[in-house]
Amino acid sequence: MSEAHRDSPTTPVADERDPFGRRASALASTAYEVDDRDGDQFDREERTALRRVQGLSTELQDVTEVEYRQLRLERVVLAGVWTEGTAEDAENSLRELAALAETAGSTVLAGLMQRRQRPDPGTWLGSGKALELRDVVIAEGAxxxxxxxxxxxSQRRGLEDIVKVKVIDRTALILDIFAQHAKSREGKAQVELAQLQYLLPRLRGWGESMSRQAGGRVAGGEGIGSRGPGETKIELDRRRINSRIAKLRREIREMKTHRDTKRHSRKAHGTPSVAIAGYTNAGKSSLLNRLTGAGVLVENQLFATLDTTVRRAQTSDGREFTLTDTVGFVRQLPHELIDAFRSTLEEVADADLLLHVVDGSHPDPEGQISAVRAVLADVDAADVKEIIVVNKADIADPEVIDRILRHEKHAIAVSAHTGAGIEELIVLVADELPRPRIAVDALVPYDRGDLLSRIHESGELLGSDHTADGTRLQAYVNADLAAELARFAVPAGQELPIGR
Known part of the structure; x- marks a missing residue:
């Protein structure tokens, strides 16, 4: 996460109403060393090795005669229709669109907002405002x-006919960003699936490609009685896209099976899971690096993380758990992406605890929280136990942070950049993680050190004592481990003093 935009840190005042008693140390601590590098930044050089060059067109010749042109994002003008909410909400949405456009590699020249009760069905903006937009495009050289x-x-075609330049919408822009940032095989397949689902209803043929091809056996020279209405070009492309969509869905299902197998293996060993979710650019990867030293890519741009990262961490009392960094969310996240990334987002639905990261310095953090919870509800993750982590506390307005902490039942303020509040967050995570609750009293032979190791990793050791026959211990463990320890259980009535 780049810090070029940060102002000088403020020092908020602690509030006695803090339900966790951690707010003061999370906000006011200044003893942490500020480090501009979050982890080892393993992906930074690879990500920055290839960049778009300003002034070069990325529009390719359409060899299929169907409109499937790559986006040409160089010099853009933004346009918004404000139909509900306040003017501030509409402006924040347009600022977010500007950040999305810059992330895609464009230069934003201007932004226009039109107040309407509903978008115009023909040109979206209305013909008069579309003409004004054309004048701005010409003046800015967009x-x-x-x-x-x-x-x-139809709205995109109608607007393009007036402004005379390429028109794209928010969904196409987000899909383009995802296509740039996807790295793993699963991520690329998910993005391609979303792109094809978006493209399918927008196919458009040109000229003679819409005329019917010869069908039947006419191509072989047989004439009368053998001429049939063959597929049109657009039908052929639609069929090919549907075939590709079906193949991608099969591949994603296979990769989902592999992901499920690993997730079930972790659950079988009693390892609790913690998922990090939140709005894009809220600092999720920075938080993962602070908690685990994972060294994943951190940049001050939207959707820097698309591929799920899973790392192991430990509570202060030695219990292991997994931390999963997930893709960021955004307002009006395309449904095609939600469907395509459903297998990845299931990591959140199956988690024992959710760290919902919020950018405390954002103009509308509550709006971010609502947008993320809407997506979580779509993937059946709304019932996961949640901790609101208000990040960037070193540059956020203290009143905003205090408002969120008072409104949310489980919340804590941290700064992944400076490290403030991280220790308090680790303690809070340890308190909220599920604990094994099956009591065992066993005499474990010395040649079964693997069982002792698992007790330390996933259980809660109450006490132990070394005897001639093995290690006598009392602990709380999960069901799987309790079943394995049953053969070494100490019979009732053979109580022995347990060393602490």
Whole structure:
């Protein structure tokens, strides 16, 4: 996460109403050493090795005669239709669109907002405002208009006919960013699936490609009685896309099976799981690096993380748990992406605890929380135990942080950049993680050190004593480990003093 945008840190005042008693140390601590590098940044050089060059067109010739052109994002003008909410909400949405456009590699020249009760069905903005937008495009020398909504195919064509430059919508922009940032095989397959699902209803043929091809056996020279209406070009492309979608879904299902196997293996060993979720650019990867030293990529840009990262961590009392960093969410996240990334987002639904990271310095943090919870509800993760982690506390307004902490039942403020509040967060995670609750009293032979190791990893050791026959111990463990220790259980009535 780049810190070029940070102002000088403020020192908020602790509040006696803090339900966890950790707010003061989380906000006011200044003893941490500030480090501009979160982890080892393993992916930074690879990510920055290839960049778009300003001024070069990325529009490819359409060899299929169907409109499937790559986005040309160089010099763009933003456009928004404000239909509900306050003017501040509408402006924040357009600022977020500007950040998305810059992440995709464009230069934002101007932004326009139109107040309407509902978008115009023909040109989205309305014909008069579309003409004004054309004048701005000409004056600024822009080559693309980015609309802050998902446009119907007819609306995009109608607007393009007036402004005379390429028009794309918010969904296409987000899909383009995902396509740039996907690295793993699963991530690339998920993004391609989302792109094809978005493209399918927007296919458009040109000229003679819409005419019917010869069908039947006419191609072989047989004439009368053998001419049939063959597939049109657009039908052929639609069929090919549907075939590709079916293949991608099969591949993602196979990769999901592998992911499920690993997740079930962790659960079988009684390892609790903690998922890190939240709005894009809220600092999730920075928090993962602070908690585990994972060294994953951290950049001050939207959707820097697309591929799930799983790392092991320990509580202060030695219990192991897994931390999973997930893709960030955003307002109006395309449904195609939610469907495509469903297998990845299931990591959140199956977690024992959710760290919901919020950017405390954002103009509308409560709006971020609502948007993330809406996506979590779509993937059946709304019932997971949640801790609101208000990040970037070193640059956030103290009143905003205090407002969130008072409103949310389980919340804590931290700074992944400076380290403030991280120790308190680890303690809170340890308190909220499920604890093994099956009591065992066993005499474990010395040649079964593996069982002792598992007790230390996933159980809670109450006491132990070394005897001639093995290690006598009392502990709380999970069901699987209790079943394995049953053969070494000490019969009732053979109580022995246990060393602490």
């Amino acid at each position: 080559d693309t208009v980015v609309c802050d909504s998902e446009l119907a195919p």
